[in-house]
Amino acid sequence: MTNWRLLMIGQAIFSTYSHPKVAFPKMASVLNSYEIMLKKDLVTFDKQLKYAEFCQKHFLTKKALIEGLALTQIADKNDFEISIQLYRLIGHTYIDVMSDEVDIDMSVMYKCEEYLFNNFDDMAVSRNDIGFVFMAVVESLREIDAFSYDKALEILNTIFRGVGHNPDYSGSNFINYGESSICLSLPPLCNVGNKYIPYRFEVGFFLIQAYLHKHDYSNAQFVAEEVVKLNLGVNSRPRYYILRLRLAEIYRELQWNYEKAKEFCNELLMQNHLPFSKRTKQRARICLALLLAQDGEVERGLEVLIQDESCYEVHCARAQCYLLMNKLQEALAEATAASEMNHDDDDAQAHYLMGETLRSIGEQPTAALKELLRACKLNAYHAPAFFSLGQLLWLTEGPTKKALECFKWAVHLRPHDRVIIRALSERYHSLGMNDENMDLLERSAGYRQFDQWEWAWREFGMYQLMKGDPIKAVKAFQRLCPSPAEVTEDGDLVSLDLLAESYYRQGNWPTAAKIWRQYCKFKPDLYHLQLLGDALQKSQRFEEALEAYRRIEEEHWAPLFSIGHTYVYKARVNEKAGKFGVAFQSWCAAVEPLERAFQLRPSALLVEKNLADAQFAMAIYKQPNSILWANKAWQHYLNCWSCIQRYPTTVCGQVARSMGLCAVYLCNKSDKDLDDQLRKVGRPALKALQRATKVEPKDISNWIFFGVAAARLRKPRLAQHCFIKAIMLNRENAQSWTNLGMLYLENKDYDLAYECFRTGQNLTIHYGHSWYGMGLLSEKVKQPDSTLDILKESCHISLQRSAIFDYGLRFCENLVECIKQHGHSDCINMKELLFLVEIFPPVIYLFYSNPMTLNNLGVLLEIRGDYEAAYKAYNDSLALMNSDDCDWKETRIVVKTNLFRLAGLDRRIAKIYEPDDEAAEGNLPLRYALLAARSWRRLLVEETCENFENFIIFAEDSVQRTLGIFGKHLLINDITADHCEALLAELNLDKMPPVGLVNLLWNLFQTDMPFEEVLIRALNLLSKFSKFLKKAFFYVLYMYRQKLNTTFLRDLFAAAMNESWVKMILLDFLDETKQLKLENLVTFRNTIWNEAPNSVILQYVVEKSKALGDPKWEIWKHRFVFLYPDLAEQLRLGDDETS
Incomplete structure (x- = not known):
């Protein structure tokens, strides 16, 4: 086979098996092919580089690193593309080795670092390039080795959070990682979660490592959990599970989330197909064992460690387990074995375990001290060693500053360790360092929001309650009960109770009552029902408070006292609001439960004091035997004063003030x-x-x-x-100035009194007593006009009973004078009259009930239109006069005359009232006039006519005689022109009252007598007419509008154009002159829409709307039929419409 064919086959196999889905064992043939080719020197530089990349991608990290370093020796530095490719290979491999914790000779790693540093500046790296990540990792790991943890964290955070990939860094291949501006501008993790960052998983991996070296477990946890959430396709690499192992170790250190931590350890131990190092798997087993031990399963933890061969870390872990089991001899043996294997004597854990074991045995404190000091010297971040040293020093040397500093440093290192924190808290408490203790508990209790520490928050909250700072106490107990309404019977009822008490002391009584109500659903005992009632009482929810107290079935003085005190408090609140009737009922209801409570607990000062207050209130409210009530209260006050020395000074002042009153x-x-x-x-x-x-x-x-x-x-x-x-x-207290002014006023030093009252008014506008004093002063210096206004202002500011009485008394006097002067009460401010009618009667009946005040009250109620209440007030006045030995003859005549007049105003009173000889005594015309009005109200026409005849007989002047004649003929409707002519001949119109003028005008119109003089006189006196007489006058004018001349109509329109009847006259005039338009009628309709108009007016509107073709006329027709159903047949709507 030729070289070319070998290369092609190898390349094909490489491209085929580089796919992740191909079975891993077949990779051996690819490796063999490359090995053969390399040995025979048949592979070019490019193919050798691809072989190294193949090894790196398929977890053959050692091979990739060795091949890469070999290629660096033969690479052509002038070939820029090859240099970048090789640089990235070395960087990737370096990160793989460090993050997968591959066992490799560190000299090889030093060569990698040296190569990466030396060639970084030659790489034309732009932003988002992987070269930045390589340099960040190398630099940070070097800083970690040099113990510069903060520098390493700054570098890694800069990359991990994406700061190095900001467009501002484009065109630069260098980052000054030490700049504080970068460190300060780091974005939060939540804002960069979706940003792409090369090797983010691995950078986070090393960032966690830096935090752990710094013992910053909280930040390590946050970063680890963030990295675990990342799914970057690395779950087939060892680092994926090593990261979870580190998070498990963090959870173990933080003593939290043990189940998740154990899951991570077991997950790693199950990955047998991944090339974990022996040390990594051993770490996972040790972590799992210690997690089981800390979670209370020490036996299982030891079982996990048995399968490991003995080594230094295993001996240390076993010693920790035995210490947790309190098997001190076994722990000592394991610690000794660990110490023997600590050949370089450079690890603090073995010394700590030896020292802690010896300290726990307690037989060799010197040896224990030596070991612990050695451990602290070797590792200044070893919190358990400092904690154990502090305990030993506290035991052997006492509460020295050195021992306390050890505890404080241990807490600083482990702010999450509750054993250490509780130990330091107990030391603070024993030394009386309460502020330091509370600061410690507040910081440690809220260390993790997801895992509240009940003991610390409760201790902190209870101390703040004792210290008198309920705001901080509320915050503490809210951590334990964030949702009080959701607490069940099995929940934290103790914290719920303390939270309610904190709110109560803070003054937030409604919330305290709400929480105690929830508590009483499960434990309705006497104490907490009492607290619930107290909170409801403070919230002024008196009925609910009484209901809570009555739920206590036990016959005990406390709930009886609380019921009585609730009524007392309710009475005081209503007195302040001017509701004296409600207050009186509360005082009456308070007496009986307070008397029962006093019988059960006669030694309770507050019970007797409240009982005395209720009895004294009975005297103040003018109950029968008021002096007897006051004497009873006085005796109780004396009893309270006799034992006052046992009570706080505030109670002393309360009793003394009550005794003075x-x-x-x-x-x-x-x-x-x-x-x-x-x-x-x-x-x-x-x-x-x-x-x-x-x-x-x-x-x-x-x-x-x-x-x-x-x-x-x-x-x-x-x-x-x-x-x-x-x-x-x-000097800013208005009450002091006002009382001094009252003193000067009583002693007739008016100038000083004025200065005092004016000072009180200037200090605050909410203290009505200063205005009341100024009103009394105004009366003394003969300024009646300003007196009423000042007293009115006093009542509107604060409803003081004496101010209400004086204001009401003077208002009634002005009311009577107004009626005498004008003949009606329209000039009275009706708004003030309604205000006074609401507040005046209770004050009169409860505090100032005498014949004259009750008569004045009757006049006030009569003008208000409440005839039944006025009738009662007049009768009560007569009853008081009859029960008194004084001579009330003149007053009695006035009151009976008022009753007589009232019978002529109301049909119901006329039926039940029988006048006697004293009513209107000495004034026969008035008596017969009142008799006529009463008979008319009883619908007795003949008797009314007879009374009018007597009125005419005994009339003292022509005006009275004329009114009598008009009244009689009005009933029988037989007035003639001769009557009118005879009356006008002897009548002086200047003395005729307004009602007589209107009556005379009516008769003149009926008999076609000359009426111009009377009409002009009535129009000139229109301002003195009452509102009811005005309506009658305008109605008469409308009925006889055809007789009115144009000159008078012009004067009438100028004087009273706002009156509905006058507008009707104008509309009728326009209609007769063919000038009436629909818009004129619509304008008039709009003015009377919100009124309840007279039937004549409404009938006119309906008929004219229909006649003018208004499509809305039916709306007014339906309104007329609704208001006056009996008059519906009177509508005249034309021939084609019937009603």
């Missing part, structure tokens, strides 16, 4: 001798407040209450001192 009430309301009350009640209260100010001298509340009590107990100088002291503590 109760003493003021008893001294001002009691029928007993005032001096005796001041001695028995006032003096102890002032002493208690004085002590509270001494215990808490910087508490402004104590000084303010002390001053208030002193002012009410006739000690103005002491009060002034207290208020000034409070101002000195905080």
